[in-house]
Amino acid sequence: MMSRRQSIWISHLVQRYQFGLLLCLFVTLAGCSEHHLSFLDPQGPIAAAQRGHYWFVVALSMVVVLPVIVLTPWLVWRYRYGGTAIYRPHWTFSKKMEWLIWGMPVLIVAVLSYVLWTATHALDPYQPLSSDKEPLRVQVVGYDWKWLFIYPEQGIAIAGKLMFPADRPLALELTSNTVMQSFFIPALGSQIYAMNNMVTKLHLAAGAPGTFRGQNAQYNGKHFHEQRFTAEALEPYAFSDFVEAARKTGVPMTRQRYEIFADPSTLSEAERIIDNGTNDGLISFSQVPEGLFEAIVDGPLLARALLPSGPVAMTPRNVSAVPKAPAGASIVPFKKEAAQ
């Protein structure tokens, strides 16, 4: 199963990225991808500030680093055995040198510490971002091996993509339904751990509409590398369209669907069962009850209790595409996988 899926994956990639592959052999750090990958190619104010801070630290530290790299080979050559340079085998101390070699690092660390203090406070992920628009609240839950994004004000939840309007900052609350994970959209800003029974917070913003690669950065098992998503900053109208569409065509969040989603599986495995195999890397849930996130934080049983019972896989849009097997039967392989 593994190998077949992988071979499909590879051929798909080769077709898609053939040109990109060649081009990428020549690109430098900025990277190239249709999704923005890195804070060195920042797509929001946080990542941009982080890039600035990064290069500032590099530049200032060079005052100490460069002399070592330049002077060491010179010293080895100048004072080589058999050379004619001055030789003082008993010279072991110089007050002037002492002042210099302690003083320079102290000064640099003093400056860096000041910058560190201000930057750490300015870029604190818990700190709401200043904006004339109200931030969009999204609640993020980490599962093995996928993320769920709950929009409490809209009553929807999506997996596979994090959609938000480009003109509003994002106010994220995070938890994990399983082991520790780290939520990370490099092109937008900081990563933060998502932990079971606990809530962490993160504020991000995009400068303009675009798509950005998002991922889990904390190893959590065999499908860790597949726990990815796309963050999409949309034009404001497009975001409202998206919310409308999710409300209308999303699968209602039922207890059964939630349980399948929460079981260890990749997004595409969950999608195959819950979302009728639309195979677009996206599951939209509608009718998400209020307080679902808080219930997940308090314990898995509470979350289940909150959700209404209902069918697993039947949605009106695509019934004919559903495989014949009864929906309940396909839960079994995942249960098995979890037990392995």
Added chain:
Amino acid sequence: MSYFLDMLLGRLDWDALPFWKMLQEPTTFNIINGTIVTGAASMVVLGGLALVALITWFGKWRVLWSDWLTSVDHKKIGIMFIVVAFVMLARAIIEAVFMRAQQSVGLGGGFLSAEHFGEFFSTHGTIMIFFMAMPFLTGVINYIMPLQIGARDLSFPVMNSISLALTAAGAVLVMVSLVLTPFSTGGWSGYPPFTESPYSPGAGVDYWIWAVTLSTLSSTMTGINFAVTIYKKRAPGMHLMRMPLFCWTALTTAILMIFGMPPLTVATALLALDRYLDFHFFTTDLGGNMMNYVNLFWAFGHPEVYILILPAFGVFSEIFSTFSGKRIYGYKTLVIATISIAALSFTVWLHHFFTMGQDASINAVFGIATMLIGIPTGVKIYDWMLTMYRGRVRLTIPMVYAIGFIMLFVIGGLTGIILANPSIDYQVHNTLFLVAHFHNMLVPGMLFGMLAGYNYWFPKAFGYRLNERWGYRAAYSWIIGFILAFFPLYALGLLGMPRRTVAFLEPAYLPWTIVAGIGALVVLFALFSLIMQLGVSIRRRVTYAVPIGDPWDGFSLEWSTSSPPPEYNFPVIPQIASRDPFRSEKDSGQAYQRPEEYGNIEMPANSALGPVLAVVSFLMTFGLVWYMWWLVIGSGLMGLAALVGRSFVRRTTRIISADEVRRTHESWLDQVARAKAITRADERDTTNQGLAASPVEGAVQ
């Protein structure tokens, strides 16, 4: 019958065999992965059998038992620690090559399964830290430190042998996990809740827990042993401020071991309680909290970083001074810097998890504390450069490592300063940037230091120099291989590639992973060169012999005895009057003196307790891994019996007669008288018998 088998084997069944899955589901993918593990397992089994066969063939069991395994001589224990380190180094490098190979073809796939990759990075890290780096530095300190302070042995020789036993048992446990799989996939740090039974139910995490526990117990005892030895056993006149810098770093490392190791022993013990007895220290439910583990782990983990790096700093201090033909610049500064680093190392553990959601002020305080460590470290580097300044620098193999070290280490220091900034760490934490950073500290720092020390002190330990040609090849390929393998990881980290990822979808990563893969091959060649170097040197040991014992015109006391030194190190305990005592003796023409009288020397007697506890602790932990309770109880009772039995041993020392000491010493002094003194120009020549030409006006010739 089946009940009896269940009792006997615990939870061990066919699935533990590395080729079992491949036979059950013979897909190409499973066959590739199964073949790799089976190959490795066969190497362990065949290697073990070959070793047994060779020892039997040459009839060396008795020698092995009485001269090595039961020996409590700090020099032999030191050598055995380093042998363990080299064997484990070889395995962990091969694993690294597999991981680099996987990521070089990892765009959307690759040949390794995700579980297999997880085991690779977990064993690689665990081995490199606990069964390569720790035994290596422990071995080097074990061998050199007593010689440098003018002692005959460590304070607790039998405990030293037990430390070796526990480390060896842990190493064997990790090796056995190749044959009876799996190992943990939780990384070397083993963060719960991933390593709790609901998420990692198999034997893998238990292998990890017990291997690490044995190692930490071993290192705690080693730390106590080293510290007490340095405090109590220095030769008369060897004030603390006259000790060689290597001893200073050994002392600070020992103190760090004493305070740094127990938190991990506790953390793994609590995790074991969770897994074995359903406690809830770090679970996701019933009040468990993983953050406690993370704090405990790094309360060990950060001092550990300096446990690893400080001895290497000590080695480099010796090497820069010796091969610059000059006393070390800024001795007091270096001592102060060493102590500051050790003290600060306890104040920064939180920087390993800036992203866990604590307050910005807390992050900032720990970030600043972290940057403070950069100050004494930077000072040390400049001190070494000033040691070369106005010296006479000889580019020997240890010096190549040392030069490579300072130039690469500052780059690691720079990236360390970057990571110390929480707001940047939020971007590069958990990425390959972090992986590149700590390899940049530990490969040029720790490993180059130990390899430099190995080349530097090998002639002292075995009486002959190491081959130069393969030595240079190894040193240069280590440096080049390191650059190629790890600098691309900085780029990948900045591009947001997470660590521990078996495959990726971004074509932009591919060129970098390919270069890193090539680097890994160069490192593999470096490993091959090290093996060749040792092989060639053993074959030419007569040509390379330096029996007089001072092949590099050294400064400190270890160079004043024969190579290899006698069991008791010094026929008469030397009186120390200055820093660099052997240098002073040579300057004043006082070296190689015949003492007025010799005395009887009392040395610790051999003890079988070490090897017995090695077997016992291996069996016990193996039983714990596979739930073979009879084995756990049985070996526990055996261990207890051995400890009680030891307390009845009356003859714990033996006397070496003054006569024998005199004979040995005089025959060596005759050799000294016959040997031809050489200048440093002939240092790498076969005319080097270990006697340095007399200094003229205190200058190295």
